[in-house]
Amino acid sequence: MNPPPRLLVLTDRSQLPLGRSLRAVLTLCVEAGLTHVVLREPDLADEQRARLAADLGASGLAVIAAHRPVPGSAGRHLAADQPAPDAQTVAAWGRSCHSAPDIAAAAREGAQWATLSPYAPTLSKPGYGPPQPAAAFAGHDIPVYALGGVSAANAAAARAAGAHGVAVMGAVMRAPDPAGVVAALLREVAA
Template structure:
């Protein structure tokens, strides 16, 4: 399993660039897995983005609801399990949700917020580093992750990191992805 997940958010991509541009640059820099959010779009539009990401060499995990051809689905902490057997993870905000996700058979979870984040201003205080240690399943630290703190998240016990804003808003997404990969790989 990858140590770096990039979450999409086309609203954060700077003018003059598209989400497709960002995904292609991230893939060229070594990203292997993208978590396709864009949950406000109809499923056929999400499927087109997923198809493009796969042609760039990315494994795609869909947020909230399955998208045909995706490698899995990432669900909110309280969402029902997918009807079709697939790899799936949960979005968690405290240890009890991690334990529940592990008991249900989740393959992974995100745990947030790791740090203050520009993507969701005011989204809870950052979790203590101890929240990531000894998790019952692979956990990706999410929220405010940058190349400057990614290694610290791993040192705190996170299996990997999940990043949205630092990549989506970057002037040079490829250099941010490359820096993140250097920080999270053992």
């Protein structure tokens, strides 16, 4: 992720409105300026994830594989409890973190970025929290993305608190106008 984007969108096709495909939603998001997506979809078989990643890559997205590898992806995003990958096999990787010490540990392991969650109460994972204190997002050796409960209404505040950028899932996946949400988020997190 060079340079690291200000916005990451995490996928969750289970949150899409009926009749919408993940490919279609993300194609609209690319048109609105999205450059990086974290491909989750843990229930898909490896071959299905690989095809989806290839399609998304062809649309112009840098695809970061969550949890397990996807051929040709731009990197991996690991859960908090997953071991660090071998530097010989994964050039770029990040980690989901739930505290400032978790971020420091991820940086020591070689992570190039981290998400810190939850930033705010979230509909995707209700009851997950409490929200991280604003000070937890600043002063790290790697870019930190505020995740969880992020919207255009609070994205600029996350950046002001010290987050490099924001990572969103439900705000885009559930949106009637996902491209509009991406465009608004990008305006709010612009450097």
